[in-house]
Amino acid sequence: MITQVVTVPQPPLLVPELAAGAAPETAQLREACLSAVRTLGGRWLAVAAGPVERTVPAASAGSFRGYGADVRVTLAGDGASTPAGELPLPALIAGWLRGQAGAESVDVRIVDADATPDRCAGLGGRLDGEDVGLLVLGDGSNRHGPRSPGNEDERAPGFDEAVAAALGKADLEALRALDPGLCAELGVGGRVPWQVLAGLADGASWRAELLYTGAPHGVGYHVAVWERG
Template structure:
């Protein structure tokens, strides 16, 4: 049974070498993500959403952040050949794994437009596994003039609601998130959060934080069994 889950974002800015000029500004997100991931028992199963579609990545496997500006090699474990072209959530999972010194069983990538019912079904299938569940996903990309997307006044209320739902481990509330609104706001984490909500409870929140450097919302939370 999954006894604990951690929600973290997966932006390149978690890796300090990739944001040399803004390492101090991004340190709170990095520290919170490492602290949350560090509370997970091993081995990890990670879940994230990406536009690339459904895929599963298992160790031994290695890659690099070179495509994001700096050659920072990372590994999911084992003795892999270097240089695989890995999606960003897999690279971030590997980066977190190395710093938390745990094993990773696999990373499940789901389409970012995965229907809610399919998210729930995956969560239920994961429920019986003896692992820590790492859930990777970013909030809205449209917070203010510094955002990569145009500013959207709906982003604030949307991510405030997500923060409250993650803080209280409100699975029903997470499953009620509107996929169309999340897509409009660039909140790619919606599907991964709803996979978490599909893992049968009971759950309780054990801490949640929200950050929005550079206009993108990043959620960090830990859920545990009562």
């Protein structure tokens, strides 16, 4: 049974070597992420969204070379990891966080970014038999402010305020209600993994704490820790 869950964003700027001059600006976010994942125990399962559904096993290794610096990561800390080609960004971030936290291993499941809310809920329900800490990776809207990656949208701040409130209170109904069409319009990367989390958490009592929320580079980032009550 999964009893501990952490939600984090997945920007490459979490890695200091990739942040360059923005490292001080992202320091608070980075520390919140590291503080959160240290609660997950030794074995993790990470869930994220992507264009191709796949599983990245813990016996994998990769590098952030494609993002500007050859920072190498492994998904297991026993020295048995082998190169697995170009890892998707969520797997790289999960591996980097694992290494920083000193956890044993992390398996990564990439779910189709177009998965329906019902399918996400079903996937989440099937995860609850795992005896691991759950790492949920996903960004909010990328349309905060005139310099945002997705161009400014006045709906973005209200959307991410609602997501932060839901993650900070373990509000499963609010997460289930996230509209795929609106999320696509706002450039939201976290809708699918958040709805997988809602499926997993259904029927149980959870204590939740929001450690960070903000949009330092025009993208909504949220860090929360959930513990089964």
